[in-house]
Amino acid sequence: MTEDTAYRRLETAVAPASLEAVFELLAQWWPEVGEVPAETRFGFETAVIEIAGNIVEHSRGDADDRRFALELFADSAVLRATFRDDGDPPLLDLETVRMADEDEVSGRGLALASASVDDVALDRDGDRNVWTLESRRT
Amino acid sequence: MLQVDIDTRDGGTVVIPRGRLTMVSAKSFRETVTAEIDRGSGEIVVVDLSQTEFVDSSGLGALVACLKTARQSGGDLRLAAPSEQVTMVLGLTNLDRVLRPRPSVDEAFRD
Numbered sequence: 001m002t003e004d005t006a007y008r009r010l011e012t013a014v015a016p017a018s019l020e021a022v023f024e025l026l027a028q029w030w031p032e033v034g035e036v037p038a039e040t041r042f043g044f045e046t047a048v049i050e051i052a053g054n055i056v057e058h059s060r061g062d063a064d065d066r067r068f069a070l071e072l073f074a075d076s077a078v079l080r081a082t083f084r085d086d087g088d089p090p091l092l093d094l095e096t097v098r099m100a101d102e103d104e105v106s107g108r109g110l111a112l113a114s115a116s117v118d119d120v121a122l123d124r125d126g127d128r129n130v131w132t133l134e135s136r137r138t
Numbered sequence: 139m140l141q142v143d144i145d146t147r148d149g150g151t152v153v154i155p156r157g158r159l160t161m162v163s164a165k166s167f168r169e170t171v172t173a174e175i176d177r178g179s180g181e182i183v184v185v186d187l188s189q190t191e192f193v194d195s196s197g198l199g200a201l202v203a204c205l206k207t208a209r210q211s212g213g214d215l216r217l218a219a220p221s222e223q224v225t226m227v228l229g230l231t232n233l234d235r236v237l238r239p240r241p242s243v244d245e246a247f248r249d
Contacts, residue, residue, distance in 0.1 A: 038222055
């Protein structure tokens with residue numbers, strides 16, 4: 001017998017309106033994932049939306065036809081989101097990301113994503129950026 | 139998707155964002171609330187978050203910007219009745235220290 005897994009994928013334009021498609025994908029996926037503590041669920045969803053927002057905000061470059069893919073995967077141990085986009089490599093080091101001060105209007109996205117899940121990784125695979133987010137279920 | 143309702147009361151305004159306050163809606167939300175702050179200069183603006191399903195970092199930035207504008211005009215901006223997700227992101231970003239959420243709109247006006 002194979003282990004229960006839940007998998008959903010979308011590929012869409014690098015554009016603000018695509019955030020709604022990401023929310024929809026999450027809404028389809030959660031019922032298949034099974035029981036998840038509210039804190040884990042809200043944290044995972046927050047991190048997914050922050051990374052989607054980061055890709056939309058920073059990866060557009062000069063190409064209008066850029067796209068990103070999102071895969072959502074769950075088994076009994078982890079929740080995992082993988083983003084792939086063909087934007088320029090982000091000029092950042094996740095190790096040094098820190099939360100903006102309380103009076104700052106911007107600069108919280110990546111720090112919030114990092115604080116909301118157990119692991120955030122950014123790798124370069126050929127000409128693509130690969131973001132991986134993971135939350136452990138236990 | 140976000141709809142913003144405005145309820146004007148004695149001594150203040152209640153802003154009710156319904157839906158998700160994200161990078162898609164943060165700019166127009168900020169403009170709507172700034173217009174209300176300008177109109178009722180020096181008054182209290184309460185953002186009733188009971189119908190706000192989700193807030194991201196852009197939405198948090200809009201709330202911080204609105205708080206600054208309200209205080210510069212001699213008023214204040216207060217949050218009421220945040221959902222579990224919103225309470226979580228306010229805590230993780232330490233913004234619960236400056237945007238101390240109150241349990242209800244009435245308590246936000248009293249405090």
